[in-house]
Amino acid sequence: MRTTLVLLLLVAAGCGPRGSSSARSSGTSDLDFPVGAFSLTDRSGRTVTDKDLLGKVWVASFVFTRCLGPCPAVTGTVKELQADLRELPDVRFVTFTVDPSRDNPDELAKYAAKYAADPERWLFLTGPEATVHALMRDRFKLAVGRKEEAKEGDEYDHSTRLTVVDKKGVIRATFAGMRDDARPDAKEAFAENLTKLKETVRRLVAE
Numbered sequence: 001m002r003t004t005l006v007l008l009l010l011v012a013a014g015c016g017p018r019g020s021s022s023a024r025s026s027g028t029s030d031l032d033f034p035v036g037a038f039s040l041t042d043r044s045g046r047t048v049t050d051k052d053l054l055g056k057v058w059v060a061s062f063v064f065t066r067c068l069g070p071c072p073a074v075t076g077t078v079k080e081l082q083a084d085l086r087e088l089p090d091v092r093f094v095t096f097t098v099d100p101s102r103d104n105p106d107e108l109a110k111y112a113a114k115y116a117a118d119p120e121r122w123l124f125l126t127g128p129e130a131t132v133h134a135l136m137r138d139r140f141k142l143a144v145g146r147k148e149e150a151k152e153g154d155e156y157d158h159s160t161r162l163t164v165v166d167k168k169g170v171i172r173a174t175f176a177g178m179r180d181d182a183r184p185d186a187k188e189a190f191a192e193n194l195t196k197l198k199e200t201v202r203r204l205v206a207e
Protein backbone atom coordinates (compact mmCIF):
# COMPACT_ATOMS: atom_id res chain seq x y z
CA MET A 1 0.00 0.00 0.00
CA ARG A 2 2.78 2.40 0.91
CA THR A 3 4.50 1.82 -2.45
CA THR A 4 1.26 2.66 -4.24
CA LEU A 5 0.94 5.90 -2.34
CA VAL A 6 4.53 6.89 -3.10
CA LEU A 7 3.99 6.30 -6.80
CA LEU A 8 0.83 8.39 -6.68
CA LEU A 9 2.77 11.28 -5.21
CA LEU A 10 5.59 11.01 -7.72
CA VAL A 11 3.23 11.35 -10.67
CA ALA A 12 1.33 14.24 -9.11
CA ALA A 13 1.16 17.58 -10.88
CA GLY A 14 4.39 19.19 -11.94
CA CYS A 15 5.21 22.73 -12.94
CA GLY A 16 4.35 22.08 -16.57
CA PRO A 17 0.99 22.08 -18.33
CA ARG A 18 -1.97 21.14 -16.20
CA GLY A 19 -3.20 17.59 -16.53
CA SER A 20 -6.50 16.01 -15.65
CA SER A 21 -5.44 13.56 -12.96
CA SER A 22 -7.93 13.54 -10.12
CA ALA A 23 -5.03 13.01 -7.71
CA ARG A 24 -4.25 16.68 -8.12
CA SER A 25 -7.48 17.83 -6.50
CA SER A 26 -7.74 15.26 -3.73
CA GLY A 27 -5.98 14.45 -0.51
CA THR A 28 -3.83 11.46 0.34
CA SER A 29 -3.93 10.74 4.07
CA ASP A 30 -2.72 8.03 6.46
CA LEU A 31 0.90 8.53 5.43
CA ASP A 32 3.76 7.85 7.83
CA PHE A 33 7.09 9.13 6.48
CA PRO A 34 9.51 11.00 8.77
CA VAL A 35 10.94 14.11 7.14
CA GLY A 36 14.22 13.53 8.93
CA ALA A 37 17.10 15.92 9.48
CA PHE A 38 17.69 19.01 7.35
CA SER A 39 19.42 22.35 7.71
CA LEU A 40 18.52 25.19 5.34
CA THR A 41 18.50 28.99 5.26
CA ASP A 42 15.38 31.10 5.79
CA ARG A 43 14.58 34.34 3.96
CA SER A 44 15.79 36.15 7.11
CA GLY A 45 19.24 34.60 6.69
CA ARG A 46 18.97 32.41 9.78
CA THR A 47 19.52 28.68 9.73
CA VAL A 48 16.40 26.54 10.13
CA THR A 49 16.55 22.85 10.95
CA ASP A 50 13.98 20.13 11.37
CA LYS A 51 14.36 20.50 15.14
CA ASP A 52 13.03 24.06 14.96
CA LEU A 53 9.70 22.65 13.77
CA LEU A 54 9.31 19.93 16.37
CA GLY A 55 6.15 20.54 18.38
CA LYS A 56 4.56 22.36 15.44
CA VAL A 57 2.19 21.10 12.77
CA TRP A 58 3.36 22.42 9.44
CA VAL A 59 2.36 22.57 5.80
CA ALA A 60 5.15 22.24 3.24
CA SER A 61 5.07 23.61 -0.31
CA PHE A 62 7.62 23.70 -3.14
CA VAL A 63 7.86 26.62 -5.59
CA PHE A 64 10.37 28.97 -7.19
CA THR A 65 10.12 32.74 -7.35
CA ARG A 66 10.68 33.11 -11.13
CA CYS A 67 7.95 30.58 -11.94
CA LEU A 68 5.46 31.70 -14.59
CA GLY A 69 3.39 28.53 -14.22
CA PRO A 70 1.41 27.25 -11.24
CA CYS A 71 3.73 28.36 -8.40
CA PRO A 72 1.86 31.64 -7.76
CA ALA A 73 -1.38 29.68 -7.44
CA VAL A 74 0.22 27.31 -4.93
CA THR A 75 1.65 30.18 -2.89
CA GLY A 76 -1.72 31.89 -3.05
CA THR A 77 -3.27 28.77 -1.56
CA VAL A 78 -0.79 28.85 1.31
CA LYS A 79 -1.62 32.52 1.87
CA GLU A 80 -5.27 31.52 2.15
CA LEU A 81 -4.38 28.78 4.64
CA GLN A 82 -2.32 31.24 6.68
CA ALA A 83 -5.45 33.34 7.10
CA ASP A 84 -7.87 30.46 7.64
CA LEU A 85 -5.68 28.84 10.32
CA ARG A 86 -4.60 32.03 12.05
CA GLU A 87 -6.25 30.97 15.31
CA LEU A 88 -3.77 28.10 15.66
CA PRO A 89 -0.47 29.54 16.96
CA ASP A 90 1.38 26.22 16.67
CA VAL A 91 0.84 25.88 12.92
CA ARG A 92 3.66 26.78 10.53
CA PHE A 93 3.96 27.02 6.76
CA VAL A 94 7.26 26.07 5.14
CA THR A 95 7.96 26.90 1.50
CA PHE A 96 11.05 25.34 -0.08
CA THR A 97 12.47 26.79 -3.29
CA VAL A 98 13.32 24.27 -6.00
CA ASP A 99 15.58 26.89 -7.64
CA PRO A 100 17.94 27.75 -4.78
CA SER A 101 20.77 28.89 -7.04
CA ARG A 102 18.64 31.93 -7.92
CA ASP A 103 16.38 32.08 -4.89
CA ASN A 104 18.71 33.45 -2.24
CA PRO A 105 17.30 34.87 1.02
CA ASP A 106 16.84 38.34 -0.49
CA GLU A 107 14.81 36.99 -3.40
CA LEU A 108 12.73 34.86 -1.06
CA ALA A 109 12.12 37.85 1.21
CA LYS A 110 10.79 39.89 -1.71
CA TYR A 111 8.61 36.99 -2.83
CA ALA A 112 7.28 36.44 0.69
CA ALA A 113 6.38 40.12 1.01
CA LYS A 114 4.16 39.87 -2.09
CA TYR A 115 2.05 37.31 -0.25
CA ALA A 116 2.02 39.07 3.14
CA ALA A 117 3.76 36.05 4.67
CA ASP A 118 4.02 36.30 8.46
CA PRO A 119 7.75 35.85 9.21
CA GLU A 120 6.95 34.13 12.50
CA ARG A 121 4.63 31.54 10.93
CA TRP A 122 5.68 31.18 7.29
CA LEU A 123 9.24 30.16 6.47
CA PHE A 124 10.86 30.35 3.02
CA LEU A 125 13.87 28.05 2.83
CA THR A 126 16.80 27.76 0.44
CA GLY A 127 20.05 25.79 0.29
CA PRO A 128 22.14 23.73 -2.13
CA GLU A 129 20.02 22.48 -5.04
CA ALA A 130 21.10 18.87 -4.60
CA THR A 131 20.09 19.03 -0.93
CA VAL A 132 16.67 20.58 -1.55
CA HIS A 133 15.85 18.26 -4.45
CA ALA A 134 16.93 15.17 -2.50
CA LEU A 135 14.79 16.29 0.42
CA MET A 136 11.80 16.68 -1.85
CA ARG A 137 12.27 13.39 -3.69
CA ASP A 138 13.56 11.13 -0.94
CA ARG A 139 11.77 12.46 2.13
CA PHE A 140 8.57 14.03 0.82
CA LYS A 141 8.24 11.47 -2.01
CA LEU A 142 7.43 14.23 -4.51
CA ALA A 143 8.74 14.74 -8.03
CA VAL A 144 11.26 17.45 -8.94
CA GLY A 145 13.80 17.98 -11.72
CA ARG A 146 15.24 20.44 -14.19
CA LYS A 147 13.61 20.57 -17.60
CA GLU A 148 15.78 19.62 -20.54
CA GLU A 149 14.26 22.30 -22.77
CA ALA A 150 13.70 25.01 -20.22
CA LYS A 151 12.24 28.43 -20.88
CA GLU A 152 12.57 31.41 -18.57
CA GLY A 153 10.19 30.98 -15.69
CA ASP A 154 9.62 27.32 -16.61
CA GLU A 155 12.93 25.71 -15.72
CA TYR A 156 11.66 23.02 -13.35
CA ASP A 157 9.12 20.25 -13.21
CA HIS A 158 7.98 19.71 -9.64
CA SER A 159 4.97 18.62 -7.66
CA THR A 160 2.50 21.30 -6.64
CA ARG A 161 1.09 19.30 -3.74
CA LEU A 162 1.00 20.50 -0.14
CA THR A 163 2.27 18.17 2.57
CA VAL A 164 1.06 18.16 6.18
CA VAL A 165 3.69 17.25 8.79
CA ASP A 166 2.85 16.47 12.42
CA LYS A 167 4.48 17.68 15.64
CA LYS A 168 7.02 14.84 15.56
CA GLY A 169 8.20 15.66 12.03
CA VAL A 170 6.26 12.85 10.36
CA ILE A 171 4.47 13.34 7.04
CA ARG A 172 0.82 12.49 7.55
CA ALA A 173 -1.01 13.65 4.41
CA THR A 174 -0.72 15.47 1.09
CA PHE A 175 -3.28 17.63 -0.67
CA ALA A 176 -3.59 19.47 -3.97
CA GLY A 177 -1.99 22.89 -3.83
CA MET A 178 -3.94 24.32 -6.74
CA ARG A 179 -7.21 23.87 -8.56
CA ASP A 180 -7.34 21.43 -11.48
CA ASP A 181 -9.29 23.40 -14.07
CA ALA A 182 -9.49 20.34 -16.32
CA ARG A 183 -12.13 18.95 -13.98
CA PRO A 184 -15.75 20.00 -14.54
CA ASP A 185 -16.18 20.27 -10.77
CA ALA A 186 -12.82 22.03 -10.26
CA LYS A 187 -14.01 24.74 -7.87
CA GLU A 188 -16.00 22.40 -5.64
CA ALA A 189 -13.32 19.68 -5.65
CA PHE A 190 -10.58 22.08 -4.66
CA ALA A 191 -12.69 23.63 -1.91
CA GLU A 192 -13.36 20.15 -0.50
CA ASN A 193 -9.63 19.39 -0.74
CA LEU A 194 -8.76 22.49 1.31
CA THR A 195 -11.46 21.71 3.85
CA LYS A 196 -9.93 18.28 4.40
CA LEU A 197 -6.45 19.78 4.66
CA LYS A 198 -7.58 22.20 7.37
CA GLU A 199 -9.42 19.44 9.21
CA THR A 200 -6.24 17.36 9.15
CA VAL A 201 -4.16 20.23 10.52
CA ARG A 202 -6.63 20.91 13.31
CA ARG A 203 -6.76 17.23 14.24
CA LEU A 204 -2.97 16.98 14.39
CA VAL A 205 -2.73 20.15 16.49
CA ALA A 206 -5.11 18.54 18.97
CA GLU A 207 -3.08 15.31 19.22
